[in-house]
Amino acid sequence: MTEKLKLAFYWAASCGGCEVAILDIDEKVLDVVAIADIVFWPVAIDIKYNDVRAMDDKSIDVTFFNGSIRTEENAELARLLRAKSKTLVAFGSCSCYGGVIGLGNLSSKEELLHRAYITSDSTDNPEQIKPQLHYKEVHIPDVLPANYALDQVVDVDYYLPGCPPKDTLVWSAIEAIASGNLPAKGAVLAPNLTVCHDCPREKHDERTIKEFKRVYNFQPDETKCLLEQGLICMGPATRSGCDASCVSVNMPCRGCMGPTDQVFDQGAKMISVLGGLIDSDDPEEVKEIVSTIVDPVGTLYYFGVSKSLIKQSGVKRR
Numbered sequence: 562m563t564e565k566l567k568l569a570f571y572w573a574a575s576c577g578g579c580e581v582a583i584l585d586i587d588e589k590v591l592d593v594v595a596i597a598d599i600v601f602w603p604v605a606i607d608i609k610y611n612d613v614r615a616m617d618d619k620s621i622d623v624t625f626f627n628g629s630i631r632t633e634e635n636a637e638l639a640r641l642l643r644a645k646s647k648t649l650v651a652f653g654s655c656s657c658y659g660g661v662i663g664l665g666n667l668s669s670k671e672e673l674l675h676r677a678y679i680t681s682d683s684t685d686n687p688e689q690i691k692p693q694l695h696y697k698e699v700h701i702p703d704v705l706p707a708n709y710a711l712d713q714v715v716d717v718d719y720y721l722p723g724c725p726p727k728d729t730l731v732w733s734a735i736e737a738i739a740s741g742n743l744p745a746k747g748a749v750l751a752p753n754l755t756v757c758h759d760c761p762r763e764k765h766d767e768r769t770i771k772e773f774k775r776v777y778n779f780q781p782d783e784t785k786c787l788l789e790q791g792l793i794c795m796g797p798a799t800r801s802g803c804d805a806s807c808v809s810v811n812m813p814c815r816g817c818m819g820p821t822d823q824v825f826d827q828g829a830k831m832i833s834v835l836g837g838l839i840d841s842d843d844p845e846e847v848k849e850i851v852s853t854i855v856d857p858v859g860t861l862y863y864f865g866v867s868k869s870l871i872k873q874s875g876v877k878r879r
């Protein structure tokens with residue numbers, strides 16, 4: 562009998578959605594168990610970090626690593642699992658691009674802690690106690706100065722993006738791993754096309770935008786391109802593979818699949834696209850129209866601040 566693959570799953574700074582995405586493959590999870598032993602999966606099985614430390618280097622065939630690197634513990638486990646794994650897959654947008662958590666890079670670590678523990682409306686902390694790194698013999702992992710994508714900390718073999726990755730992509734990746742039919746190192750395990758390519762809406766490539774709108778106060782036409790109706794849809798700058806999930810239910814794409822290979826910076830690409838759709842040649846009017854974009858960074862870099870041009874220069878490899 563062929564030896565079973567050894568798989569590991571880990572979550573770093575993660576919402577847990579990527580863990581659920583693994584179970585989204587439904588009954589196929591039984592096929593996974595038939596070909597692989599899961600040797601580390603903190604959310605599902607009781608295995609300690611010391612058990613991983615005791616493993617031989619490169620003894621895990623593939624680790625699927627979700628979540629970004631925001632704490633010392635995240636970084637330590639990234640290095641440990643890199644050493645123990647033959648193949649390391651960045652799983653989900655947080656791991657691939659820093660994810661939503663990367664928006665925290667717009668504030669300092671101190672500002673974030675102050676907001677979370679002192680001024681947040683949901684915090685009841687009259688004594689204004691902040692986390693202590695040492696309590697008796699316990700050391701609490703510190704928060705890092707910034708949020709990092711996995712490949713800003715360790716070498717990554719493959720990327721499986723999405724927030725979370727779609728079940729069909731997860732299963733294709735597992736099949737490719739099981740058959741040994743993987744692309745060249747560094748590949749993104751999703752099509753190199755844009756969401757627009759999969760979107761059935763009518764597009765005219767005409768300058769139509771007089772103001773930018775938001776989903777809560779605008780009911781778009783269900784047959785026409787959302788972007789041309791003034792909703793910022795990241796489809797032109799975003800990799801496909803999700804079957805245009807959001808646009809097919811009348812919601813603009815937020816960009817979770819990250820950029821295609823041709824797009825260097827997702828937000829910059831969208832700025833270029835928007836420039837071609839704003840319906841004015843008058844600089845003052847253009848300024849007025851652009852000012853209707855609420856939260857430009859949060860909109861254009863929802864999943865990718867950590868690896869974007871705007872933050873890359875300040876984020877050192879750890």
Ligand code: SF4
Nearest residue numbers: 576578653654655724
């Ligand atoms: S990629 Fe999305 S689902 Fe996965 S951990 Fe990040 S926020 Fe959660």
Ligand code: SF4
Nearest residue numbers: 757760786787794796
């Ligand atoms: S911009 Fe959005 S709505 Fe328009 S074609 Fe692309 S994916 Fe579809």
Ligand code: SF4
Nearest residue numbers: 803807814815816817
């Ligand atoms: S449409 Fe955009 S935001 Fe929605 S799942 Fe696809 S890539 Fe992600």
